[in-house]
Amino acid sequence: MTAPTKAGKRIGILTSGGDCAGLNAVIRAVVHRATGYGWQVLGIKEGTQGLLQRPVQYQTLDLGSVDGHMMRQGGTILGTTNRGDPFAYPMPDGTLKDRSDEIIGGYRELGLDALIGIGGDGSFAILHKLAQKGGFPMVGVPKTIDNDLGKTEVSVGYDTAVAVAVEALDRLQPTAASHHRVMVLEVMGRDAGHIALAAGIAGGADVILIPEIPYSIESIAAKIQNVRDSGRNFALVVVSEAVKTLEGTGVKKILQGGEKRYGGIGDYIGEKIADATGAETRVTVLGHVQRGSMPSPRDRLIASAFGVHAVDLIAEGRFNRMVAWSNRGVIDVPITEAIEHYSCVELDGALVKTARGLNISFGD
Numbered sequence: 179m180t181a182p183t184k185a186g187k188r189i190g191i192l193t194s195g196g197d198c199a200g201l202n203a204v205i206r207a208v209v210h211r212a213t214g215y216g217w218q219v220l221g222i223k224e225g226t227q228g229l230l231q232r233p234v235q236y237q238t239l240d241l242g243s244v245d246g247h248m249m250r251q252g253g254t255i256l257g258t259t260n261r262g263d264p265f266a267y268p269m270p271d272g273t274l275k276d277r278s279d280e281i282i283g284g285y286r287e288l289g290l291d292a293l294i295g296i297g298g299d300g301s302f303a304i305l306h307k308l309a310q311k312g313g314f315p316m317v318g319v320p321k322t323i324d325n326d327l328g329k330t331e332v333s334v335g336y337d338t339a340v341a342v343a344v345e346a347l348d349r350l351q352p353t354a355a356s357h358h359r360v361m362v363l364e365v366m367g368r369d370a371g372h373i374a375l376a377a378g379i380a381g382g383a384d385v386i387l388i389p390e391i392p393y394s395i396e397s398i399a400a401k402i403q404n405v406r407d408s409g410r411n412f413a414l415v416v417v418s419e420a421v422k423t424l425e426g427t428g429v430k431k432i433l434q435g436g437e438k439r440y441g442g443i444g445d446y447i448g449e450k451i452a453d454a455t456g457a458e459t460r461v462t463v464l465g466h467v468q469r470g471s472m473p474s475p476r477d478r479l480i481a482s483a484f485g486v487h488a489v490d491l492i493a494e495g496r497f498n499r500m501v502a503w504s505n506r507g508v509i510d511v512p513i514t515e516a517i518e519h520y521s522c523v524e525l526d527g528a529l530v531k532t533a534r535g536l537n538i539s540f541g542d
C-alpha cells in the first residue's frame with residue numbers, strides 16, 4: 179500500500195498492549211480533532227507489528243470510517259499486540275533480534291509528522307525508546323484495565339473492567355446465598371490490585387485479596403466465621419490474579435510460545451478456604467470477559483477527552499508527553515514519568531480505608 183499524498187499534517191495512531199473497552203472511542207476522538215485541523219490520520223494495524231511488515235499495514239481514517247457505532251464497540255478496530263518487543267524480537271529460530279530500525283523505517287515510509295500511541299506502561303516504554311531512536315515526535319494516551327500507569331488518576335478501560343467484575347459479583351451473590359457457599363472471584367490485574375479493590379467494594383465482597391497486602395488463610399477463615407456468626411450463610415471473596423501463594427510465588431500458566439500469564443490463584447485460595455472452614459466453595463475466573471464489554475459512559479468520556487487533547491499536543495508541538503486525568507480534567511505529563519511511576523494500590527489510600535470501614539477483610 180502506498181501512503182496517500184499529503185496536504186497539512188499526517189499523523190499515525192496505533193493501539194498497543196492488551197485491548198480494553200474505550201480504545202475505539204479514543205481513535206474516534208483523534209480523527210475528529212485532527213480532521214478539524216485539516217490533517218490526515220493513518221491507523222497503524224496491530225501496534226508495532228504493522229510498522230514491521232512490508233508493505234506497512236495501515237488504514238486511512240476519516241470521519242466516515244469512525245462514526246456510527248464505533249465508539250460503543252469494545253476492542254480496537256486497529257488490532258493490537260503485547261508480544262514481539264522490537265528491541266528483542268523473537269525469531270523463528272529461537273533467537274532475539276533488534277528490529278527497531280525496521281519499525282522506524284516503517285514509520286518513515288508513511289511520511290508521518292507524529293505518532294499517537296495508545297498503550298500502557300509496557301507499550302510506552304517500547305514506543306518512547308523507538309521515538310527517541312528514530313527521532314520522531316510521539317504522544318501517549320493511557321489505557322489499561324489494570325489502572326497501573328503512574329501520573330494519571332485513571333486509564334481508559336479501567337471503569338468498564340470494574341463494572342464487569344461488579345456485575346459478576348451481583349450474579350454470584352444470589353447463587354452463593356441459595357447454596358450457602360463461599361464464592362471466589364478471580365479478577366485481572368498485572369500486578370496491581372485496583373480492579374479487585376474497586377469491584378470488591380462496589381460488589382459487596384467480604385474478603386478482597388490484592389498483591390499489595392499479604393494475607394493468611396487463618397485471617398480469611400476468621401472473617402468467614404464472623405459472617406456465619408452474624409447469621410449469613412454465604413460469602414463473596416475477590417482475588418486479584420497477581421496475589422501470591424503462601425510460599426510467595428505467583429500462579430501462572432504457560433501459553434503457546436512459552437508466554438506466561440497469571441491465572442489460577444482463585445483455585446488455590448478456594449481450596450485453602452474450603453480446607454480451613456469446611457465451607458462449600460466455588461471459583462470463577464473472570465478473565466478476558468473484563469476486557470470485552472461495551473465501554474462504560476465514563477470510559478467513553480475519558481477516551482474522548484484524551485483523544486482530543488493528544489491531537490492538541492501535536493498541534494502545539496509538545497511531544498514525549500502522555501495525556502492524563504487529574505482533578506476532574508485532562509492534563510499532560512512527561513511520558514518518562516508515567517513509565518517510571520508504576521501505580522499499585524496505596525495502602526493508606528481512600529479505597530483501602532473505605533474497605534476497612536466496611537469491615538471487608540484483606541486477609542491480613
Ligand SMILES: Nc1ncnc2c1ncn2[C@@H]1O[C@H](COP(=O)(O)OP(=O)(O)O)[C@@H](O)[C@H]1O
Binds near residue numbers: 260298299300322
Ligand atoms: N510490540 C510490543 N508492543 C507492546 N508491548 C510489547 C510488545 N512486545 C512485547 N511487549 C511486552 O508486552 C507487554 C505489553 O505490556 P502490557 O502490560 O500488555 O500492555 P501495556 O502496554 O498496556 O502495559 C510488556 O511487557 C511489553 O514489554
Ligand SMILES: O=P(O)(O)OC[C@H]1O[C@](O)(COP(=O)(O)O)[C@@H](O)[C@@H]1O
Binds near residue numbers: 196299321323469
Ligand atoms: O491478553 P493476555 O495476553 O492474556 O494478557 C492478560 C493480561 O493483560 C491484562 O488484561 C491487561 O494488561 P495491559 O492493559 O497492561 O495490557 C492484564 O490484566 C492481564 O494480566
Ligand SMILES: [Mg+2]
Binds near residue numbers: 322
Ligand atoms: Mg500493563
